[in-house]
Amino acid sequence: DIQMTQSPSSLSASVGDRVTITCRASQSISSYLNWYQQRPGKAPKLLIYDASSLQSGVPSRFSGSGSGTDFTLTISSLQPEDFATYYCQQSSSTPRTFGQGTKVEIK
Amino acid sequence: EVQLVESGGGLVQPGGSLRLSCVASGFTFSNYWMSWVRQAPGKGLEWVASMNQGASEKYYVDSVKGRLTISRDNAKNSLYLQMNSLRAEDTAVYYCARGGVTAGRFDYWGQGTLVTVSS
Numbered sequence: 617d618i619q620m621t622q623s624p625s626s627l628s629a630s631v632g633d634r635v636t637i638t639c640r641a642s643q644s645i646s647s648y649l650n651w652y653q654q655r656p657g658k659a660p661k662l663l664i665y666d667a668s669s670l671q672s673g674v675p676s677r678f679s680g681s682g683s684g685t686d687f688t689l690t691i692s693s694l695q696p697e698d699f700a701t702y703y704c705q706q707s708s709s710t711p712r713t714f715g716q717g718t719k720v721e722i723k
Numbered sequence: 724e725v726q727l728v729e730s731g732g733g734l735v736q737p738g739g740s741l742r743l744s745c746v747a748s749g750f751t752f753s754n755y756w757m758s759w760v761r762q763a764p765g766k767g768l769e770w771v772a773s774m775n776q777g778a779s780e781k782y783y784v785d786s787v788k789g790r791l792t793i794s795r796d797n798a799k800n801s802l803y804l805q806m807n808s809l810r811a812e813d814t815a816v817y818y819c820a821r822g823g824v825t826a827g828r829f830d831y832w833g834q835g836t837l838v839t840v841s842s
Binding site: 648650652654658659660661662665666671703705706707708710711712713714715716717 | 758760767768769770773782784785818823824826827828829830831832833834835
């Protein structure tokens, strides 16, 4: 199974900050990497697919990059509604696996 | 508008059974892979199972093989998860999600249904 490791596990940031979350795969997954946002008590929401493609309807302040084993999710200017937990997920092979999550909290 | 609505969760004793349902609307259900993803209380996301459009291909995480069974009825726009021999570690919110294997991303999710396995 491919293990996905996110860092940091949590971070504190202010509105307007630039935030970067990293995700590392235990083996190469090419660009088969997706990012999700989950607000408390809500279902996850797809933000980025195939490492860098923005899902329809997602604000352009979200962006993704990377390939192989190392990936990043960047929020260019953090907004109040962005305080949530973010998960990466590999779609290179089954079982599909997720990172452990990164909680973005208000500073 | 794409909608996925799960039902069937509840409290069940260890060793018991439960059947979850997910009704889809707003898209052509029979054209898509469908999946179940779960989340234990306070924990992260775990993919459980996926099924292709014609129900000829099914994939499961090892921890549920032989106990949980994914199925679908395209005429009813519905996805199911039959859960047998339930264990405490199966306690989680179960989400129905569109996507799975060929399109490996999960682009729409239901609101989830809580399954609690406890005596």
